[in-house]
Amino acid sequence: MATSEKTLQITGMTCAACANRIEKGLSKIEGVEKANVNFALESSTIVYDPAKTNVNEFKARVEKLGFNVVQEKVAFDISGMTCAACATKIEKRIGKMDGVSNASVNFALETIAVEYDSKQVETTEMITAVKKMGYELIPKQDSKDKMDHKEQEIKKQEKKFIISLILTIPLLWTMVAHFEFLSFIYMPHILMNPWLQLAFATPVQFIIGAQFYKGAFNSLRNKSANMDVLVALGTSAAYFYSLYLSIEWMNNGKVGSPELYFEASAVIITLIVLGKLFEVRAKGKTSQAIQKLLGLQAKTARVLRGSVEMELPIEEVIVGDTILVKPGERIPVDGEIIEGRSAIDESMITGESIPVDKVAGDKVIGATINKNGSLQITATKVGKDTALAQIVKVVEEAQGSKAEIQRLADKISGIFVPVVVVIAVATFLIWFFIVTPGDFRSALIPTISILVIACPCALGLATPTSIMAGSGRAAEMGLLFKGGEHLENTRSIDTVVLDKTGTVTKGQPALTDITVTAGFTEDEVLQLVATAENQSEHPLAQAIVLGVKEKGLSLLDVSDFEALPGYGIRANVSGKEVLVGTRKLMNDYKIAISDSNAAMEKFESEGKTAMLIAVNHKLAGIVAVADTVKETSKEAIARMQALGLEVIMLTGDNQRTAEAIARQVGLSHVIAEVLPEQKSDEIKKLQDQGKKVAMVGDGINDAPALAMANIGMAVGTGTDIAIEAADITLMRGDLNSVADAIIMSRKTMRNIKQNLFFAFFYNTIGIPIAAIGLLAPWVAGAAMAFSSVSVVLNALRLQKVKL
Structure with a gap:
């Protein structure tokens, strides 16, 4: 059966019982294989056979139950974004589509989450709209596939950087000629040849740098500007001006050595690619929490089907399977113990370092470790329904969501690039017409520096990287x-x-105090009381019995038990009549209790439930039970x-x-x-x-x-x-x-503010310095690359937080 999966957004649920009712209702529809309603996220994920049913039937059933299907949710991975301006542009485009109530792009995670009404818009329309912008929406991959994609992206960036570096090093060597204090370094004359420099610079500019031209073209076609526009403008200005000087040098009979800027464009591109490499690596680290969680999952399970024991991949375990778990093994799925007892290490899920004792009837969580006993468990939740899968989903959604402070940063990023282009043009005009009239070279250098240093990558990364690192560390x-x-x-x-x-x-009553009168010992009274109360199903009675058993005392023989509702109990224990209960019970049996009043009032003032004990019509003591702190x-x-x-x-x-x-x-x-x-x-x-x-x-x-x-x-x-x-x-x-x-x-908000400070600091300080001609283009490129890396590295400090 070919199945499809649909997520519906449901409103009107007030408690978990509502979610259960909807889940049962959806499961009864013919063709529905599985329905899972998430009360906290107000959503339902339905696996169904599209040949037998459709989405309209799901909506009709939910509405018949008295709830509403208002919006659906879909998530995509995005390919092709280069800066926060890209993210803002995609978010605005999708957000303006009919039927879309909310669209949120996370630049650091390269994802978009969309809430929409499928009656008005289809996901295919979203994919087409974004494709026209020059980007690609990819149906959400699971976390493992995404990690593999990240690895491929890192390798791709490494390859680009190595090739770019090899071609740039000879050009970088020529920079030595620009600085008198480095004149002692040997400079091969051939490296000063304009055509050799052109040969080195061209692959960097148009092969390694092709991504910037493509991004700039798509951005300008959509009547906006992003980081690619700045890089393409800056490096192209340096490259083509150098090409013009090379042609002029040849026309003038190859006299002297022209002052070229091929190295500036090549070094800028190489540094930006290096920055991207660091960025991709660091962004991978911000998702380490999810990687760690996924790594906790057992790969196989030892399943007992009939009389046959078999080892199956975790994906093949189904609800109801009996699973054998030996000491030291990970529990493969969520379940309930049916045989055995053990201490379970749940630290990877709850953060609690002390193992928890579990016996038959207790629930266990998949991915936790069975420490010392053999267990048989019944699988109750598998696959996407397990606690671990739900935790991964919550962490992913938290990392993909936006804080209000990020929305402010996104707005600034959206208008930042056009403003920078205006500043760069104004700087060029001021230098060319006022500062150094007619000197194209002198006007070009500060213009290139402004375009390069002003890239708003750091601004776009400032908030999401901290949110990712902070929420990931919190989950751990x-x-x-x-x-x-x-x-x-x-x-x-x-x-x-x-x-x-x-x-x-603790939410459970426990035995807290015992006092005895002359002629009785504590152990004797406790044995009598626990034996009598063991016949009762009252929670307070069970608390007394458990407390006595924990002290290592055994129970005696009992007969003639009688529960006296509202008063207490009466029983014959090993030939002795035992009464346990209220003052009224003791008064009815004419037992003197005046000596116990002070102790009773003390226990009651402490919020404890105190019960009087009489043995053979004589006051024997008081037992107190309380919900302990x-x-x-x-x-x-x-x-x-x-x-x-x-x-x-x-x-x-x-x-x-x-x-x-x-x-x-x-x-x-x-x-x-x-x-x-x-x-x-x-x-x-x-x-x-x-x-x-x-x-x-x-x-x-x-x-x-x-x-x-x-x-x-x-x-x-x-x-x-x-x-x-x-x-x-x-x-x-x-x-x-x-x-x-x-x-x-x-700590996370403090980290975000530090990041935003770094991002604004680089731009607000760097742009004026570049404008007055004190910043070489290659230095601007290095500063821009370092600003993104420093922001991500600062965010990664959150992964080391200890509380």
């Missing part, structure tokens, strides 16, 4: 920014609102406060329990007894006070509050982490990630 640390705008906006957060259960606390919460909150952030806890729990938890973690501001649907109202109140608010929650239950906040952060672990309903997914269940995300955002 377990922080998934779902767009460049979120990476930018997080830095401005001044207030962090934390959900309590599952965010500040995560070990890292207090430290993490202290880090946030040290960053100058106001930290608030928001919970539906009662005021006393909330304040008890707040005291443990060092918080003074608590908003308690808030219903889930009221949480977004509390966020709005804070925003009305002028605060920039980040909401930190579980990403689903807190969806309205996460959506209302300036930045929504989902704290989560598990296989669905990459599709949580938030702007940032914190892969670890650790609040330190909140501070890490804010620090990463601040």
Whole structure:
């Protein structure tokens, strides 16, 4: 069956349940092989047989379910861009097409993301429109193919540079004759021959430099100007003026040696090609995060089908397969353990360095490492549905998106080249008519220098390279920014609102305290209580049983168990009557509890659930259970406060329990007894006070509050982490990630500002210096090439950030 793939943009979803409903509805359409709805990205990817169904049926089904298909999304790789002006031009052209609501070009990644209405425009029209501009839109390649393409591009640039360098070195040697302080260097007379210089310069100008002429022609044909226009103008002026002087020298009987500028044009082109080589290599490094993530994937899986064990390529594993994983091996796909227990190293996915113990029933993530036990798992997600694939997709989309500061840089780049051409022409006229009247050579040199040094490559690379490096490094640390705008906006957060259960606390009750009265020992009372509670399914009972088992105590024989709803339990344990429950339960059985009042009130003031214990109608002690604070919460909150952030806890729990938890973690501001649907109202109140608010929650239950906040952060672990309903997914269940995300955002924005400073510095300083004749063209070429490289190298520093 020949299948096609379609991505629809869906609006109206309010929770993960909506996504599941749409997914089921689409899957029921005849001809649909697979439908995957991404709640966070509000999109659906459908694999289908075009002979049996079409896109209109998908839209009709989604609309019948009460949702809307407003836009579709498509992504292309772009071939032929040479600078930010090219990117701006393509973006404007696609953006003006009927049916296109948004087009975003990333110059550093050489990609474009388009949101459009297929009823008004087809992707083929986009490809044709861009082709007429002299560029090429290529259907999005997967990350591995793109890395291979990058390798080919690097080799191509290396070859160009080597050829250009070999031809340029003899011309560079002739520059020695221009400087008296280098007169001691031997200069072969033959190198001063204009025709020999022409022979060296021509292949560089028209073969190596063909890309600049082609780009300039396409740009001018589209009534705009880009970097290629500047390079073609500058180098052509030097080349053809030198050719004119060579012809004049021959007509004058070959007297003397004319002052030629073949070396200027050749050196400029060679330096720009070198800069492009560095740039391509560096841009490859900014995508290292994705390469590392892809490299984590297991290549094969040991699959058990029937009674036969076989080793299959990862692509052939299907949902439902039973997979055997030995100690030290990577888990090939997302799944659930059906047999065995082990510690799993999830550091490559969550950034958490301590292995996590897993037993039958626990979920495991593909690409994590099985440390010490043999496991059998059932595959639950494969291919593009795995957590790793979702993470790669989120990182790619974040790297391809635009921050607001980049949009400003793009606007400047769009008008920069025409302004520079005007400045260059004005400079030539001033020199030719005023400074050195009639001296063409003196007027030409500063003009060439201006055209060359002013190329806005660095300006175009300043923001996207930092976004790529910053979001990639963040992903390695377990922080998934779902767009460049979120990476930018997080830095401005001044207030962090934390959900309590599952965010500040573990979200699971645990045994915390035991006190006993005279005549009883702790171990004795714990054994009796745990044995009695083991018959109950109540979460607090299970917490007591688990806590006692962790202490190494065994359970006893039990009989005559009775649950007393609202009061507690009664059971006969090894011949002893055991009661566990409330004050009311004890009073009903006429057990004296007055001596326990102080301890009960103390536990309750700490936000714990305290239960009285009686053995054979005598008070034996008190057991306390609580949703305990995560070990890292207090430290993490202290880090946030040290960053100058106001930290608030928001919970539906009662005021006393909330304040008890707040005291443990060092918080003074608590908003308690808030219903889930009221949480977004509390966020709005804070925003009305002028605060920039980040909401930190579980990403689903807190969806309205996460959506209302300036930045929504989902704290989560598990296989669905990459599709949580938030702007940032914190892969670890650790609040330190909140501070890490804010620090990463601040460092990235600082890096972008440094890059923009470098880019503007080169141009604003270089152009006036060139205009007054103090900058040789070859120096201008070197400065221009170095400006792009320095910007990319500065961005790469983000990949070394340690938190």
